[in-house]
Amino acid sequence: MNRKLRMGMIGGGKDAFIGAVHRIAANMDGLIELSCGALSIRPEIATDSGKSLFLPEDRTYLTYEEMLEKESRMPADKRIDFVTIVTPNFAHFAPAMLALSKGFHVVIEKPMTFTLDEAKQLQKKVAETGLILCLTHTYSGYPMVKQAKQMIREGVLGKVRKVWVEYPQGWLSRLTEREGNAQAAWRTDPSKSGKSGCMGDIGTHAAHLAEYITGLKITKLAADLNIMVEGRPLDDDGNVLLKFDNGAAGALLASQVAAGEENALKIRIYGEKGGLEWAQHEPNTLLVKWLDQPAQIYRTGGGYLGNYAKHNTRVPGGHPEGYLEAFGNIYRNFALTISARIDGQQPTAEILDFPTADDGVRGMAFIDNVVKSGASNEKWTAFEV
Structure with a gap:
């Protein structure tokens, strides 16, 4: 594939910890670019966070519903490929379900949902859509x-x-x-x-x-x-x-x-x-x-x-690799899996080795x-x- 994957982020504004970690990890191998975001439920933080990340004003959204609706109607060469959800547990399920319904792959923080029933519904939705969900159990990276x-x-x-x-x-x-x-x-x-x-x-x-x-x-x-x-x-x-x-x-x-x-x-x-x-x-x-x-x-x-x-x-050996690199490995394998699918290729077992909805x-x-x-x-x- 001759382009980067386009990522949209839900949560993770300037008042959050884990959003920055996700952005560093996603950017580590040059395979992904942040294209849009609904970065906070507080409008002023969402807007300021978008500016600080140099996102276009028209792709800095105030709600995830608006983001997913507008992105899904964009031309194929502009719209995002996947969504990263970095909100607290109780705000995972609804945006993940909507993203899958709109045809977007999903990266999501753990625990995957607020309840086991929600997790099973999300697992079923992944199976129905054939899309990819990656759960960021960092330490497996x-x-x-x-x-x-x-x-x-x-x-x-x-x-x-x-x-x-x-x-x-x-x-x-x-x-x-x-x-x-x-x-x-x-x-x-x-x-x-x-x-x-x-x-x-x-x-x-x-x-x-x-x-x-x-x-x-x-x-x-x-x-x-x-x-x-x-x-x-x-x-x-x-x-x-x-x-x-x-x-x-x-x-x-x-x-x-x-x-x-x-x-x-x-x-x-x-x-x-x-x-x-x-x-x-x-x-x-x-x-x-x-x-x-x-x-x-x-x-x-x-x-x-x-x-x-x-x-x-x-x-090489002797050069320490740590938490951010492990996080980056999960994003890289997820990105390589999507890229292989776009190119009509079968990803290797090593590339497919990242946590999924089943782990969630x-x-x-x-x-x-x-x-x-x-x-x-x-x-x-x-x-x-």
């Missing part, structure tokens, strides 16, 4: 995460037996939602975040990472959810025991009141022959531990890595089942989708 996934898929560790995944943060150790912290305010508000706080926000990342790397599915769980900061309506801490479809056992710990922690996502996976360990604080390293030989250190950029890690590596449904089901289990006196809750 790291090269060494993809290396771990490939090694397990190829049986290097033998049958997986144990999965430990932990995601501690400390930024909600105080009631900062009442101190003007906008990011904390909506994440701890049930009307905007949904039925879960910590588990919905970061527990879903941990659960996705466990299923993504192992290739296994959670079949049942036992959850303990806690509200540690008095006056907060949603969980800010939790522990979940897991069972997987191959018989493996697991434990998932997520907390936003782990004072002093920043973003310490870490996963350890053990099979019959050895184990893998990866941490987001040191993302270019994968530790491989063996039952009967010394441990090995795998590094991003190494010539010994598999094709999935190499495809998602941008610079799994994430919303995780939230539902964790909350159900946390409120139950039963030890185990069957994982229902």
